Amino acid sequence: MSRFAHPAGDRHAEQLPDERPPHAPADLNALTPALWPRTSERIDGAITIGGVDVRDLVAEYGSPLLVMDEEDFRSRCRDYRASFHDGDVHYAGKAFLCREVARWIMQEGLGLDVCSAGELAVALSVGFPPERITLHGNNKSVAELERAVVTGVGHIVADSFEEIARLGYLADKHGVRPKVMIRVTVGVEAHTHEFIATSHDDQKFGLSLSSGAAAEAVRRVLALPSLELVGLHSHIGSQISETAGFEVAARRLAGLLAQIKQEHGVVLPELDLGGGYGIPYVDGDDAPDIKLIAESLREIVAHVCASAGLPLPRLTVEPGRSITGLAGITLYEVGTVKDVEGLRTYVSVDGGMSDNIRTALYGAEYTARLASRSSEAAPMLSRLVGKHCESGDMVIRDLYLPADLAPGDLIAVAGTGAYCRSLANNYNYLPKPAVVAVSGGQARVIVQRETEEDLLRGQL
Ligand SMILES: Cc1ncc(COP(=O)(O)O)c(C=O)c1O
Numbered sequence: 058m059s060r061f062a063h064p065a066g067d068r069h070a071e072q073l074p075d076e077r078p079p080h081a082p083a084d085l086n087a088l089t090p091a092l093w094p095r096t097s098e099r100i101d102g103a104i105t106i107g108g109v110d111v112r113d114l115v116a117e118y119g120s121p122l123l124v125m126d127e128e129d130f131r132s133r134c135r136d137y138r139a140s141f142h143d144g145d146v147h148y149a150g151k152a153f154l155c156r157e158v159a160r161w162i163m164q165e166g167l168g169l170d171v172c173s174a175g176e177l178a179v180a181l182s183v184g185f186p187p188e189r190i191t192l193h194g195n196n197k198s199v200a201e202l203e204r205a206v207v208t209g210v211g212h213i214v215a216d217s218f219e220e221i222a223r224l225g226y227l228a229d230k231h232g233v234r235p236k237v238m239i240r241v242t243v244g245v246e247a248h249t250h251e252f253i254a255t256s257h258d259d260q261k262f263g264l265s266l267s268s269g270a271a272a273e274a275v276r277r278v279l280a281l282p283s284l285e286l287v288g289l290h291s292h293i294g295s296q297i298s299e300t301a302g303f304e305v306a307a308r309r310l311a312g313l314l315a316q317i318k319q320e321h322g323v324v325l326p327e328l329d330l331g332g333g334y335g336i337p338y339v340d341g342d343d344a345p346d347i348k349l350i351a352e353s354l355r356e357i358v359a360h361v362c363a364s365a366g367l368p369l370p371r372l373t374v375e376p377g378r379s380i381t382g383l384a385g386i387t388l389y390e391v392g393t394v395k396d397v398e399g400l401r402t403y404v405s406v407d408g409g410m411s412d413n414i415r416t417a418l419y420g421a422e423y424t425a426r427l428a429s430r431s432s433e434a435a436p437m438l439s440r441l442v443g444k445h446c447e448s449g450d451m452v453i454r455d456l457y458l459p460a461d462l463a464p465g466d467l468i469a470v471a472g473t474g475a476y477c478r479s480l481a482n483n484y485n486y487l488p489k490p491a492v493v494a495v496s497g498g499q500a501r502v503i504v505q506r507e508t509e510e511d512l513l514r515g516q517l
């Protein structure tokens with residue numbers, strides 16, 4: 058069962074009488090390997106990551122702090138490349154992108170998905186090869202499309218009829234022939250939170266397969282000689298743990314390839330199957346096995362294409378969360394520990410919904426541990442909350458922490474490498490935390506902590 062099976066809002070409601078908080082873990086110090094960065098361990102009580110003690114990290118760089126395990130990130134890139142050895146892997150930059158991450162992606166031989174001029178600018182600023190970049194978005198501005206066309210971005214995924222016309226015009230204007238894909242809404246009801254499901258008909262992304270809009274988009278692109286239609290794209294949603302949705306999407310997309318051959322006599326060489334592969338956030342979460350997914354998607358597409366007399370198209374996937382999510386942890390310092398008698402203990406930390414809005418937005422769940430020391434104290438039912446002026450400002454709604462927790466202790470929250478920094482905001486004028494990369498016992502800042510000066514910039 059997905060952690061996001063509940064419609065928006067359910068988890069914001071008062072706890073129902075039959076909804077019990079989770080059981081206390083047997084060991085409050087344990088770091089379940091599937092949930093923590095690959096290099097993390099406890100040494101002399103404190104958590105280390107990339108060979109660096111979290112206490113040293115906070116002493117040097119302050120708190121809150123997003124710590125990225127470079128080896129974890131790079132090894133997941135390599136896992137993907139090995140599983141999709143005959144296809145392409147494009148990292149979805151929206152999950153977390155900065156210049157250094159763009160360099161890691163480039164060095165590991167992956168492509169990159171961007172969905173705005175800003176994301177494109179980050180990639181280009183470090184010399185990312187434009188031909189390995191794909192531009193997405195349901196409402197790309199004409200300026201964004203023009204920049205992509207002029208820069209020679211490898212693929213542009215068309216999301217509407219207007220965009221096809223704009224692309225045709227821009228390609229003529231600049232005398233180039235960009236490679237275009239059509240974003241197809243294949244009609245899969247992905248089992249995830251409704252805010253991050255993207256392939257049922259009733260939403261803003263893509264062109265519907267069932268209504269015939271996708272087939273019409275194909276006709277329109279083929280009618281424009283300045284555009285090169287190379288394939289179809291589908292992305293069914295995010296944080297999906299069951300593999301069936303990906304398989305249905307692949308089958309339907311391959312089916313459309315077959316229809317295109319029948320109607321136009323055209324064989325499109327590429328299929329982009331999107332991202333969305335879930336990761337475990339708490340004990341008991343399922344996560345799809347990437348190697349098995351790669352095999353099953355290849356098999357399904359090969360089968361449909363063979364029956365239609367088509368060669369196997371080149372497959373692309375676009376994972377974001379499943380590359381960067383588990384590589385990151387957030388360190389917070391405990392400020393207050395408030396016992397609300399008979400209910401729970403509120404543990405307030407020095408960040409919150411400005412550096413991680415996912416709990417407030419989706420009812421997301423996370424795992425956290427006392428990080429600066431180990432403790433044998435009894436488990437204490439807690440709510441890990443931020444410092445913002447909202448009751449919904451929770452980092453973790455229900456968790457157990459050791460009863461001897463005190464101000465000044467450091468808490469590590471696992472699985473914050475995706476969609477935390479990229480969704481960060483300055484609510485209550487909190488500066489966004491620094492991002493530090495750790496590897497081989499060394500740490501370095503890859504994104505500086507914002508300052509008050511940054512917060513005041515641009516104001517009269
Ligand atoms: C088009 C597209 N590709 C890839 C992704 C990456 O998704 P995830 O981070 O869940 O792998 C997204 C985000 O959901 C997306 O919209």
Ligand SMILES: N[C@@H](CCCC[NH3+])C(=O)O
Pocket residue numbers: 151253295296415475476480
């Ligand atoms: N922001 C979402 C994922 C959105 C995926 C982008 N299409 C999350 O935190 O889970």
